[in-house]
Amino acid sequence: MLIGELAERAGTSTRTLRYYEEHGLVRARRSANGYRVYEDAELRVVREIRALLAVGFALDDIRPFVACLRAGNPSGDVCPDSVVVLRRKLAEVDACIDRLSTVRGQLHAQLGHAIVSREDASCRTT
Amino acid sequence: MLIGELAERAGTSTRTLRYYEEHGLVRARRSANGYRVYEDAELRVVREIRALLAVGFALDDIRPFVACLRAGNPSGDVCPDSVVVLRRKLAEVDACIDRLSTVRGQLHAQLGHAIVSREDASCRTT
């Protein structure tokens, strides 16, 4: 399978696949003419990556899941490393929700004509 | 008041103040030597900006609040334009919380060994 086909089947772009490879997440052998050739199994890997990204993981966080899949596991989340990341992310999300709830309260109060206080940074769901 | 003093009193940097000015949020007259000279009132403006940024507003969103303050209002949130922005932001935050709650559920499920589905993008609390 060449890169264009994989991109289409995974619902993404060739640029994206090359980017993943550059970051060590996706693998390909090269044919004689230098083209990337993918195993069918890579499709699952790419889908795992996309699903995790959508949930808010960074590429670095995703690495253990991919490794877990490559190790032959039916899903990428059964390995200890993956679980660690999952727990961390869960904690982050919880913290984020708490913060947003606070902000929500502030906005609500301000709409009722109060004054905004402080709140800090970094909450994502890319 | 010169820029260094304002920066210190507002708890930020001179770089930041110049940036705000560049984006039309903070005003200063110039002394003979070209230095920025600030009214005392600008301190309140800068604090309003910082507070709103901390809550997650973008600079563009903050403009109406500043205008409201400049119009002589005791707080920046009493003007119609400000309220519009507040409502929009509240809605955004609500949506964000919903999304994160969904993600939380997915993470939880995955920790219980299920499979991740999909979720989309953009949730900030800068």
Add this chain to the structure above:
DNA sequence: CCTTGCCTTGACGCCGGTGGCAAGCCCTAC
């Protein structure tokens, strides 16, 4: 031979709010 369409690498752009550096002016004190 030429076109078309796949593939390759390389590199810049984006977004937003700064940090930080450079080169240079202004003012004060010693």
Add this chain to the structure above:
DNA sequence: GTAGGGCTTGCCACCGGCGTCAAGGCAAGG
């Protein structure tokens, strides 16, 4: 005179996940 501090403008760096363009090689069909 000179050292030191504050001020000026201008521009590059950052973060992350790509989009997108550039310039070129390779394969196949008319």
